[in-house]
Amino acid sequence: MATTQTVTVDGHRLRLSNLDKVLYPASGTTKGEVLHYLAEVAPVLLPHAANRPATRKRWPDGTGGQMFFQKNLDASTPDWVKRRSIQHKKSANDYVLVNDLATLTWLGQTATLELHTPQWQFGRTGARLDPDRLVLDLDPGPGAGLAECAQVARWAREILRGMGLEPYPVTSGSKGLHLYAALGKAADTRLDSDAVSAVAHELARYLEAEHPDLVVSDMSKALRSGKVLVDWSQNNGNKTTIAPYSLRGLDRPWVAAPRTWAELDDPDLAQLTPEDVLARIASDGDLLAPLLEGHLSALEPTPERLATFQKLETYRAKRDPAKTPEPFGPGGDSQADPTSQAGPASRVEPVETDPTFVIQEHHARRLHWDFRLEHEGVLVSWALPRGEPTDPAKNHLAVQTEDHPLEYGSFEGSIPGGEYGAGEVTIWDSGTYDLEKWRDDEVIVTLHSAERGARRLALIRTGGRDGDAENNWLIHLTKAQPGAPAPVSAGHSPPSAPETGQIPSTQREAGAGGRRRPMLATAAAPGDLTRTDDWAFEMKWDGFRALAHVQDTETVRLVSRSGQDLTVTFPELAALAAQVDATRLPVVLDGEIVALDRAGRPDFRRLQHRANLRKERDVNRAKAQVQVDLMLFDVLVADGDDVTGRPYTERRELLESLVTPSAPIHLPPAFDGDLDAALRTSRTLRLEGVVAKRHGSTYAGRRSREWLKIKHQAMQEVVVVGWRPGRADASVMGSLLMAVPDGEGGGLRYVGRVGTGFSERERREITARLRGMERKTPGVSGVPAEDASDARWVTPSLVGEVTYADWAEGSDGASGERRMRHSVWRGWRPEKSAEDVVVEAPPPAAT
Known part of the structure; x- marks a missing residue:
């Protein structure tokens, strides 16, 4: 093997030197062999060490020479090595995060043999999370060994199982054993490091009380002869434990290796070498894999759901569900949406869709835009002080914030004063995206928006990695953009009318009476209605006006006020065909297409996401994010006969007899003779106003004072x-x-x-x-x-x-x-x- 090599690992160039240097004198193990082990063991080591601040023990001259204990990263550390800062009493230290093979290889090159990590992790945005595992270090005193540690481990296992925790044994690579147990992350199971330490201390005391001849829980060496110390202190947030699969800095390269409980019954139980460990991984995989999932698997059966709980801890810690209407995600206690179970959102069935994005305009202490991408079960979020860039030559700042629950993608509302992020939140844009690259320092996506079209953006983490600067990114509009129009070839005619959405004249006839135009209301004030008994009052819906032509039990055509064909744009409204009395066809019905928010109120801004779409792929993308409903309020044709000459009250009764509504089709009620009650209802529902319709009015395809619209504003x-x-x-x-x-x-x-x-x-x-x-x-x-x-x-x-x-x-x-x-x-x-x-x-x- 060459003594010096230059390699590329995860896109980073590393110079590996002195590969033939012996780091373990008793076995003759060289640095090159250590690097080989680290590369082979990385797939199982990294998940257990990732996102945990690592302290390191280095032996530059081999384990027979001086050992250097290192916490802080020095100036020679490559800038791509991921790190987090911890403020101690007298100083702040930058700790390495062993998150990838490149970092692990760099550590091997620096003769770092031992990696020690705490029982807690950093969250995605740098927040310190609660511990996700409990550890007991079973350390044999003089006269005791692995056999005695195994016996204590079996006793501890009975107690931990009684607490609902499943322990996993690890021979430490030194003298004793470690027991790990995963801690759940349910919203009602919040334990910080002090609480976990207290639990572990009580468990150690119990074992000592039950088995005083073999167990001790006190650190005093005078008490440990022939006994096993149950060291509970490594659950302290400031303490660390040798990382699973890490080498030890002894004469020989022993490994902190996971074991089976059956192995602990072997009287010849011994520590394992790197070769032993790699062979076991090849045959058995990672025996500690369940530790990564936690006992929440009983509640949330997939690792992805467990990860969602963990990623949202920072989000939930900053918010009180009793004080803010913001969603808290699965397992949260949000009180934001008491009607959601019965509302339109509950109709959405889970389907395999592209990941979503949302950009929310946030009028907080300072106006900014929140840019969120669905990724691994949450919305990864950045705050954009200047919004999304529109010029490839001008990048904008993007500050990464805590992950948000997926439900936040449809949130709009007011966050009360005094709460985190207090202010008004509205959706500025939303849709789906195509993922091109996702790394910790670079994200490239192509957004697909029904309202603002497609655009390709890149997010790039900037150089600062200490303090608040570590969350600073740049957002860049790339020069290469999707959807550039193709040139029109000579001799090609313009699109035909159906392709542009205009209904051909031969299709504008429906039932009797030829082409239909909706009747329009005239603006008025409440005082304009002197005899309210002459009027019926309907809610005014904020949406797109449409006439629905139902030809048979399978065919519905939707026509806008201006004659545009909306059928392909809103395919879910074809459900109307099955809800009309089949013996009364064909019919033409008048209504409003609306997009409802989670509280069941029409939201014109959400509806814009569905506007002007005709290609099936675009429609399906938008439909996956925003569903629409049809509010019916009049009938023009029934049994193929024109009924526009009949009075409103008769047409209303006819409408109710024609349609048996079921979501997304609705027949909102009308109010007779009580304008004040109708206006109060409209305000309560936060609607735009009411429409007053004279009882005896016929249906005229023009604006008329027989229908009056009374708006609150x-x-x-x-x-x-x-x-x-x-x-x-x-x-x-x-x-x-x-x-x-x-x-x-x-x-x-x-x-x-x-x-x-x-x-x-x-x-x-x-x-x-x-x-x-x-x-x-x-x-x-x-x-x-x-x-x-x-x-x-x-x-x-x-x-x-x-x-x-x-x-x-x-x-x-x-x-x-x-x-x-x-x-x-x-x-x-x-x-x-x-x-x-x-x-x-x-x-x-x-x-």
Whole structure:
């Protein structure tokens, strides 16, 4: 064997020197042979040592020379070696984490023969977890040996089994035996190191009391002659034990080796050599493998579920389920969702799907975005202070935080003041991702989002590995991006109407009466209904309006208000066909497609994840994350006959007789004659408002005052005609300039500006979008000088929606125009054009 070699291990180059140096004089074992053993034993050694701060014993000149006991990593340590810092009374030490073969090989090169680790691990983000195992060190005094240790081990085994713990014996490679028992990690079984030490101490005392002739629990050497010390102290959080499968620094290379209980009955029980251990692994595998799973296997039968409990300990330790609505995951005590068992989320069946991602906008002490990737049963999480990067040339900071439960991927709500992360959380984007690489220092994924499309991102851990800096990463938008449109070949015609989603004219007929258009409600205030007994009141659902054409017991076609075919976009709503009376077909029903949150409330933001999708793969991806429901409230055709001329009350009774609803199809109830009760119910359910329908109204395919919509908050669709720079940063949009149709000649009239309701990320995105639409002159008249002074005008084609307080006289006072006051941005309406915008509530006449 060459005395020096350069090797590549796990992508890291290592120079191995002095391979023929003898490290064990009595056996002649060389450094090269030690490195060979470490490489062979790594698959079973690493799982037991990983994520535990290791102290090391080094013999650079072999075990016949001086030994160096080392905790702290020195300057010669390669920067890729994983480490964690522990603050002691007088100093902080950086400990190596023996997590991979490259690190184990580097340790062998430095003549590290013994690895000692505690009974606890670091969590993914550096938090110190509770111990996951209990250990008893059975140390024979003078006149005692392995046979006596084996007897004490059998007695201890009876006691531990009575406590619900299964012990596993390990001959220590020195003189005695170790017993390990896995500790569970259920939410109601929290034991810190002090508590485990106390349990182990009591067990040692009990053994001593029961067997005083052979057992001692006191460290005093004077008491140990001919006896076995049951050393319980190694459960202390500051103490360590020789790691399973580690070599010992004696004359010969003995190993801390797992044994079977049958072997302990052998009167010739002896310590094992590296060759012995490797042969046993080849035939029997890792005898300590159950130690990695813990006794939680009785409750959670897979290692993956056990790992989930462990990974969420830091998350749960920071939160009180009685005070925050955040989910706590399997086995948690979250009180966030008392309706979830009956809600729509409970309908989701487990399926084999791509891993998910979510980006949540978090208005905490400082605004940031939480980027979470589903990985190994949890959401691995980073905080992005500046959001997701949109320019490959500009990386953003990503700070890794504690893992979150998978249920957090659908969480939106308010975290109460005084609690960890207090503030508002909303979902900014979500979907699935393709994994390209996942290492401790680099992650590369391609996100697939129904709302924001596909993009390829890389997360790269930065160089700092001490203190808070060790959780610092960079998030990078790669130059190579998926989904670049292919060039259109000459001679190829544009897609046909069905491919773009528009229904061919031959398919627009359904039942009697030809093409159907939904009836629209007119905006009103509660005071506009003087005789409430004449009206029925339905909840106003915040979703996509659709007419459902049921031709037979298998065929449902969904048509949007503008005539777009939504059938392939929402395939789960085909369930309607089986819920309509088969003797009454064909029928056309009116309803709203909604996406419900975990509390059963419609969430327009969630629904956006399902919008504008037509490819089966895209639809299935989005469907796996967001399911939709159909709220039915009217009927246009039954038995093939047009029933739009019948009064509302008759059509409502007909609807209820036609459909036997079952999720995801619903027939929400109507309220007769009690507007106040309907409004209270709507507020309680946190809905948008109510729709009042006159009892005798026929179904007109247009906007009518026979149907009135009464919202809790005034909303208005607007046409964006320009933007003004922000005061703090003139390169970013500070407010949008808005207009609505003036009702005369198709022109627009200015109605004010909106500068609130945007996230910083949205401001940047809107700025980039509008810069490509700029024009020199305004597309609207009547803009006051104050708003026009620094305005950047754009082509008036984009439609958005705002909430507002009321209408007031323009600030210039001379134009006589009315402006919206206290506007707040609600979002874009991509399905609308400028011509579709209608003034919902005309401003009252000036007084």
